[in-house]
Amino acid sequence: MLKKIFILFLLAALALQSNSQTANKRLVDEVNPFIDTHKSRWFFFSSACRPFGMVSLSPDTWALGSWNSGYLYDSSYIRCFSHVHCWEISGIPVMATTGAMKGQLGFEAVKSKFTHDKEIAKPGYHKVVLDDYGITAELTSTCRTGFHRYTFPASDTANILLDIGATLGQGRMDSAFIQVENGSQLSGYSVMAPTSRRKKTATVYFVAQFNQPFSKFGGWKKTGTAVTRTLLENVQAVSGKEAGGYVTFYQPSGPVLLKVGISFTSIEQARLNLQSELPHWNFDQVVNESYSEWDTMLGKIKVEGGTEKQRIKFYTDLWHSLLGRHIYSDVNGQYADNTGPATVIRHIPTDQEGKPLFNVHNSDGFWGSEWNLNILWSIAYPKVMSDMISTLVEYYKNAGLIARGPSGGNYTFVMSGDQAIPMIAAAYNKGIRSFDVEAAYKGSIKNASPGGIRDHVGYELPAHPYMQHYISSGYVPEGIDGKQMHREGCALTLYFAYQDWCMAQFAKGKGMMHDYQYYLQRSFSYRNVFDSSAGWMRPRELDGSWMKDFTPVSQGFNARGFIESNAAIYTYYVPHNIPDLIQLLGGNEKFAAKLQQQFEKAAPYKFVVPHGHHAEGWLDYENQPSLHMAHLFNYCKKPWLTQYWVRRIKEECYGDTTPYGGYNGDEDQGQVGALGVLMATGLFDVEGGASVNPHYEITSPIFDKVTIQLDQRYYPGKTFVITTINNKPGNNYIQSARLNGKPLTDFRFPHSTLIKGGTLQITLGATPNEKWGIGK
Structure with a gap:
């Protein structure tokens, strides 16, 4: 009996201890940043980062490309630690080395082996050992300033490299500039060349402060037609193609600390961001503050x-x-507008205390966010949702169109349709109205009209007459001239119909009943691409005929008429009127049987198809168009x-x-x-x-x-x-x-x-x- 009592007491004590440990566990400790990092996109991994931080500081194991770049778990080498991992922008790579200077030879010459058993990554903090140099590297940040701590071997020359002109992430740099301001401070900028998505240059500025004077500054750049870069010493500044710089500490006094404030408007604004957010040198304090901010948001x-x-x-x-x-805007609300022929520095409106009313964000498109971010943010993070809408509406004020996936202060025209209106309507109708509602309303009508954002698809700058066809015929046909991707007419028709319904709901919420009736009527356009004889949504040609040789599942990236998918999936893209879709497909039982069969076919493949083969799946939870499909059984009882x-x-x-x-x-x-x-x-x-x-x-x-x-x-x-x-x-x-x-x-x-x-x-x-x- 005593033995049983002892065992019960011990089990109870262990349970109490476990509950206590769980209660005391910080939420940042529940996050595993390494999940699915074997095949990352450039913007996927940002460890030493605050929520939506302008600085997204983390190690780069592979520094080139939009896909399979940034931090890749199975890589053996770290090539740099860069500060910007965003949609179509990158910048300010830093690397620590010892011994002779090789920075002019590029990332491959200075990379270092590392292992995961000496690595820690949490939201707001990353620690890794550069094995080739015996350097312990630690990273943290504020919103707009990266903070580094490098512990070097006692006997070696210590170098910090800033290869700011190197090709990084999505593309190359047009030019770069770095200068010595004093014995412990540098400043400069990198001009990002245009990409196929971001059509114009964008500049990231920086101010870099060290906790102790450096012994030497030098740099490198390409000269003339040279293939390699020339090492430059005894200089105070370096500028030009593929320019970069370095500092050397012959006998550093303890760990070398580095603060890098950034801005997309000017060097002085980068300095202001740094001074405002990080006026001290207490690295551990910043780590703990970052943990606390993440705990609050996750909590x-x-x-x-x-x-x-x-x-x-x-x-x-x-x-x-x-x-x-x-975040793309500075601490005082300045941001760079690159929609016009020259950069214009804009200012976000401020409150009575002089604080910006919102943050402007850099962002990928919101294609498909009606089934994820729009719902989650509106429940738990309404201010985030409001800021995102304010960002997109700023582009309407500056350049005439509410944005879709803005990058570097410019339009990218990523994907298709008007991805802002589902978010705007959801926010307004849920009582989130701390954005410029009138500008949002006017801009949404502009976007839904010929010449608006819907007439730009797939990163293509010239507008095409998609809306003219949609309004006159009730659908977008295949075969409209153009060069870029994501211009498939059946999918565009379905997106426009849902977005018209969202516009109608926004209008109804505002009491604009004439607009409500107009857009509500247009929202039934999905019926014009439903082929009752086939039982699927089906593309139509310019002459109005149905596309020949039609099959619901196809091969490759797109089935003709559908964006990154096929008819088997897009047939269910009528999120605003599922009851009517159910009737089109024969009623509750036939609808459920059809949908059930697709899920059963997809189950052996874990409900996904490999990326780039989206036309081949009966459903595909790897990509946006089918993210709602499991929830449709609710509607057929x-x-x-x-x-x-x-x-x-x-x-x-x-x-x-x-x-x-x-x-x-x-x-x-x-x-x-x-x-x-x-x-x-x-x-x-x-x-x-x-x-x-x-x-x-x-x-x-x-x-x-x-x-x-x-x-x-x-x-x-x-x-x-x-x-x-x-x-x-x-x-x-x-x-x-x-x-x-x-x-x-x-x-x-x-x-x-x-x-x-x-x-x-x-x-x-x-x-x-x-x-x-x-x-x-």
């Missing part, structure tokens, strides 16, 4: 229960959703199938926490991460939140408890709590639900209820309850 959604693996993936997903669309497939996709497609899976290679700046958060919490909205009466659709959460902290600057409630009963492996199905203590029989509930705060209690079981979720 907007707290989860309990689930497995350790599930919690790690959840907070890594949430981290990604707050990472990639980096079979919500248990949504619960089943969402759980499987969450685990099999997005559940991996190793460097070799988890995002399937195309995360697109937080979109897949945000979808993972929504799937884990059991909330979604096929309509993207844009309805004048937005709602949330329920699936089965994977956690015992989810607590959402509501932003009381926008919403009246404090917290919304989701709890589960009988949540254990295999219990995927909702048996019953109670919203604020009252039975909930529908599969969705209003946004207006969530923002008041309250509770949603979900009881789970191992077998479907086919009567729950279909209404009364």
